[in-house]
Amino acid sequence: MQRPIYMDHHATTPVEPRVLAAMLPYFTDVFGNAASKDHDFGYQASQAVERARAQVAALINARPDEIIFTSGATEANNLALFGVAERYADKGDHIITCVTEHKAVLDAAKRLEYLGKRVTYLRVDQYGCIDLDEVRAAITPKTILISIMAANNEIGTLAPLADIGRIAREHGVLFHTDATQAAGYIPIDVHQQQIDLLSLSAHKMYGPKGIGALYVRRSNPRVRLAPMIYGGGHERGLRSGTLNVPGIVGFGMAAEIARREMATLAPQYRAWTTRLFAGLQERIEGVALNGHPTERLPHNLNVYIPQIESRAFIAGLHDLAIATGSACTSASVEPSHVIMALGFGEERAHGSLRFGVGRTNTSDQIEVAISIVAERVAKLRALLAR
Numbered sequence: 351m352q353r354p355i356y357m358d359h360h361a362t363t364p365v366e367p368r369v370l371a372a373m374l375p376y377f378t379d380v381f382g383n384a385a386s387k388d389h390d391f392g393y394q395a396s397q398a399v400e401r402a403r404a405q406v407a408a409l410i411n412a413r414p415d416e417i418i419f420t421s422g423a424t425e426a427n428n429l430a431l432f433g434v435a436e437r438y439a440d441k442g443d444h445i446i447t448c449v450t451e452h453k454a455v456l457d458a459a460k461r462l463e464y465l466g467k468r469v470t471y472l473r474v475d476q477y478g479c480i481d482l483d484e485v486r487a488a489i490t491p492k493t494i495l496i497s498i499m500a501a502n503n504e505i506g507t508l509a510p511l512a513d514i515g516r517i518a519r520e521h522g523v524l525f526h527t528d529a530t531q532a533a534g535y536i537p538i539d540v541h542q543q544q545i546d547l548l549s550l551s552a553h554k555m556y557g558p559k560g561i562g563a564l565y566v567r568r569s570n571p572r573v574r575l576a577p578m579i580y581g582g583g584h585e586r587g588l589r590s591g592t593l594n595v596p597g598i599v600g601f602g603m604a605a606e607i608a609r610r611e612m613a614t615l616a617p618q619y620r621a622w623t624t625r626l627f628a629g630l631q632e633r634i635e636g637v638a639l640n641g642h643p644t645e646r647l648p649h650n651l652n653v654y655i656p657q658i659e660s661r662a663f664i665a666g667l668h669d670l671a672i673a674t675g676s677a678c679t680s681a682s683v684e685p686s687h688v689i690m691a692l693g694f695g696e697e698r699a700h701g702s703l704r705f706g707v708g709r710t711n712t713s714d715q716i717e718v719a720i721s722i723v724a725e726r727v728a729k730l731r732a733l734l735a736r
């Protein structure tokens with residue numbers, strides 16, 4: 351069995367071989383600039399980009415011309431928040447989001463506050479769920495945007511997208527969702543769920559790093575954005591810069607594979623995370639689930655293990671790659687803002703582990719992971735008891 355075992359698929363995923371194969375010609379043979387369509391080199395590159403745009407759009411039931419390629423979900427989130435705040439400044443200055451969002455939304459929201467906008471940060475309950483009545487109550491005549499993530503990157507809790515979409519639409523407010531962790535794992539339909547803006551990242555779905563997209567609704571309503579990056583007017587003027595053609599091609603292939611294989615992979619992932627939790631519960635006293643028991647990502651498991659300090663715990667695990675919380679904030683030793691928001695206190699935030707299963711795993715690895723974690727907990731607890 352391959353060691354170490356990788357179970358951190360929320361941080362990133364390896365590029366799938368079919369994705370890599372699709373990308374390779376675009377580094378060498380078909381290297382044209384997709385904006386230089388006067389010759390065949392550029393024309394072929396631009397054709398490949400448009401095919402990928404359609405593949406990405408299909409994953410969320412959008413139109414190809416509603417997909418704006420970005421460098422990833424961080425940029426897509428920033429474009430959504432800053433783009434709406436600037437473009438709709440004459441309509442209002444208020445944004446609603448949630449305390450458990452990814453930093454790419456929270457820090458953008460904080461910056462908007464600094465620039466004079468107003469932001470409401472909705473609280474969550476012990477499962478990480480927002481209260482729809484609080485969403486309704488937070489809306490004012492000056493509200494221009496609701497930004498709520500589709501699935502939490504730490505605890506996997508899913509948001510009721512269709513309900514939020516309906517509330518936003520009823521009040522004439524735009525609805526953005528950061529679907530970085532959800533897309534390719536659970537079905538998303540921007541029409542049925544009335545989503546106006548949606549952020550995606552290729553490297554969370556077995557595509558390459560450094561490429562993502564923002565879906566921007568073009569009708570009912572037509573969403574307008576101010577760009578953040580100015581230049582040659584690429585991507586309908588919303589995101590200038592020479593397109594990352596190999597990255598886009600890889601993203602397209604990753605989205606297509608995810609769309610086709612989601613229905614078979616998701617139950618497999620669900621079975622693994624269910625077994626992982628049951629196995630940990632059998633062997634470790636006091637293990638508790640973080641996040642919602644059923645409304646959660648199939649491939650996520652986040653548990654609290656009393657008496658462990660998760661950073662030190664993980665540092666001592668040589669055969670298993672898991673996480674304490676969000677990789678993007680792992681530079682800080684602050685307790686996870688997501689687990690803190692659940693209201694159980696600092697000890698729980700410092701004693702939680704995140705598992706993210708994926709294509710690289712096998713059923714045998716799930717059993718080995720249970721043993722690795724259980725044995726280390728037993729060892730640490732024995733030391734504490736001395």
Ligand SMILES: Cc1ncc(COP(=O)(O)O)c(C=O)c1O
Nearest residue numbers: 422423424452454503530551562
């Ligand atoms: C929910 C969520 N949003 C945004 C991001 C940032 O994505 P990217 O790495 O594409 O910038 C991540 C990645 O960790 C994420 O999990």
